[in-house]
Structures are given as C-alpha cells and as structure tokens.
Amino acid sequence: MLLIDWINTTLKQEHIVVKSLEEDLFDGLILHHLLEKLGSLRLDVEKIALTEKKQKRKLAVILEAVAQCLQLEESQLKWNIDSIFQKDLLSTLYLLIAIAKHFKPDLPIPSNIRVEVIIIERTLTGLRTENAVEYITENRETLEGQSKADAFDELFTHAPDKLDDVKKVLLQFVNKHVGKLGLNVNDADSQFADGVILLLLIGQLGGYFLNLREFFLNPNCATEMLHNVNLAVALLTDGGLLDFPVNAEDIVNKDMKTTLQVLYCLYSKYKTKET
Numbered sequence: 621m622l623l624i625d626w627i628n629t630t631l632k633q634e635h636i637v638v639k640s641l642e643e644d645l646f647d648g649l650i651l652h653h654l655l656e657k658l659g660s661l662r663l664d665v666e667k668i669a670l671t672e673k674k675q676k677r678k679l680a681v682i683l684e685a686v687a688q689c690l691q692l693e694e695s696q697l698k699w700n701i702d703s704i705f706q707k708d709l710l711s712t713l714y715l716l717i718a719i720a721k722h723f724k725p726d727l728p729i730p731s732n733i734r735v736e737v738i739i740i741e742r743t744l745t746g747l748r749t750e751n752a753v754e755y756i757t758e759n760r761e762t763l764e765g766q767s768k769a770d771a772f773d774e775l776f777t778h779a780p781d782k783l784d785d786v787k788k789v790l791l792q793f794v795n796k797h798v799g800k801l802g803l804n805v806n807d808a809d810s811q812f813a814d815g816v817i818l819l820l821l822i823g824q825l826g827g828y829f830l831n832l833r834e835f836f837l838n839p840n841c842a843t844e845m846l847h848n849v850n851l852a853v854a855l856l857t858d859g860g861l862l863d864f865p866v867n868a869e870d871i872v873n874k875d876m877k878t879t880l881q882v883l884y885c886l887y888s889k890y891k892t893k894e895t
Contacts, residue, residue, distance in 0.1 A: 623716050626727060630657055641716065642707040648679035658723040661685060676705055686715070690722050713756050790883045793891060797824045808883075813874045814839045815848025818882070822855050825890045845872045853882075861885050 627638045631653055638644045645651055647669065655661045663685055669675040680701050687697060703711035720727050741748045787808045794805050798821055805811045812818050816837060823830045835851055836844040849868040856862035862885055870878040 622727070622729065623713070623720065626720060626724065627654060627716075630654060641712050642709045645712055645716075646679075646705050646707045647675040648682045651682050652678070654719070655682065655685060655689075658719070659689060661689070676701060679705055683715075686719060690718055692718070710756070717756060786880065790880060790887055793887050794821055794883065797821055797890075800824065808879065809876055810874055812879050812883075813849075813872055814845040815850075815852050815871070818852040818871075819848055819855075821886065822852060825886060826855075826859065842872060856882065856885060861889055 621641075623641065624638050627650070628636070631638075631650070634653055634657070636650060636653060638650060648665075649668065652663060652665065652667070655663065663681055665678045665681045666674070669678045683699070683701060683704070686692075687694070698714040699708075699711035704715065717729060720729060738749055791805055791808055794817070795803075798805065798817060801820060801824070803817065803820065805817055815835070816839070819830055819835055835848045839845045839848060846868055849871045853862065853866050853868050856866075862882070864881075866878060866882060871882065
C-alpha cells in the first residue's frame, strides 16, 4: 500500500517497519516519529508510553500538533483521539492522507479512493444498519463539476466583457435544436426561467419525448415554473450531465450565472450533435 511504503521509506533510518496502519499507529509512537522526521517537530511527550492512559495523552498531544501544523479547525477533522486509538482504519487513513498532502504534496495519492462503510445504529427495536460510501480522496467528477462552476464565477467577476460572447454561443446552440420545434430564444436572461425551453431542449438533445402531463407547457405561477425547472435539473443529474449542485429557484429567479452553467453542461455534451 502506498501509505505504508511511504511511512517505511520515511522512517527507514529509525529502523521502523509498519505492516498494518490501524494496528501500528494507534498508540502515537510511529506518528510521533513521523512528525519529527517530516516537520522537525519536537513534541513534549515521552517516546514510549506503556499504559493506555499515557498512550491516549500522548496521542492527544500529537493530534493537536497535527491540527495546528495543518491549520485545521476542529470541524474539519475527520478523526479524533478515540477513533485513532480504537484502530478505526477510516479515521487513520484520513489522518495519514492529510499529513502526507501537507508534508509530501508530490506523493502520488490517487483520486476517487472510496470505502464502503456500514453504519450501525442502536434503536428501540434493535440495531439498524445502513451502507454508505466515503471518499477518502477527492472525487474527480465532483472536482471537474466544481471547476465548471468556478469558470463561470471567474467569467462574471473578472471578464464581464466576454459575457455577451458566451451568451451568443449558447443561444446559437439552443436555437439550433429548439428551432426544430418552431421555437426561438433571443433573451437568455428571461426565457429559461419557466423551465419550458430547458425541458424541450433536453428532450431534443436526448432524443426522447417528454410527456406533456409531466410538466406545465404554459406555467401560470412560480410553483409551476419551479416544478418544470426541478424536473429539468433531475433529468440532467440522472443523465450524468450535471455534476455540481444547482438550486432550481435560482433559474426561476432569472439568475444568469446559474442558467448559463446549466446550458453550458448541455453545450459541452452535445455541441457536436448534428442538425
């Protein structure tokens, strides 16, 4: 495993060999050596703590030093004294990856590493179990979706002069496809707010017909408009086209940045689709 190899290479001169992350790191001894080696930190703790009380006290000092060194608030920590001391592998992985990223940023830690977790909860009727997925390293798809959102933040903040050019390209794309239905969009600021054009565009691009009973073709109020936009967002999300969160109310309220972000997701996917 990458982390075990990294620790053993780092502590080779100390003749330390780690074989199991959760079994070998829980008492703080190896973490102490690792921080001293990587960060030249001198912690006011004894090298070897034999009793459970002393081990937990030592571990508390070490984890506090990690939080300070990495400048992490308590709410950002995905580990604590008890979880590390109880040999919780997930917490140990989170801790080691955070240390590695800070002190060894060139360590090739893969993205999209995830762990299936079983959550057990005691209830009045017995034990309830639930399966969940924890991403230990960044979910690349989420990051890519976020980068799209960040690009529009940059556009609106630092390059507003280019905004009209972006609108023009997107409207040409939209009209190329909704024009087949006898429709035309000339105002990106308002014509997507009721969700109708957006839904018809999604259907045209995806090659399927939306049942008219599923949405309001002529919405008469904000509630009906919101229904349409929520349906559009759900279709985009289910189709894997929308990989960042979108508030449907923003589109209904004619928020231009959100509207353009959604249109750009469609444009990115279907810009080469022939007429």
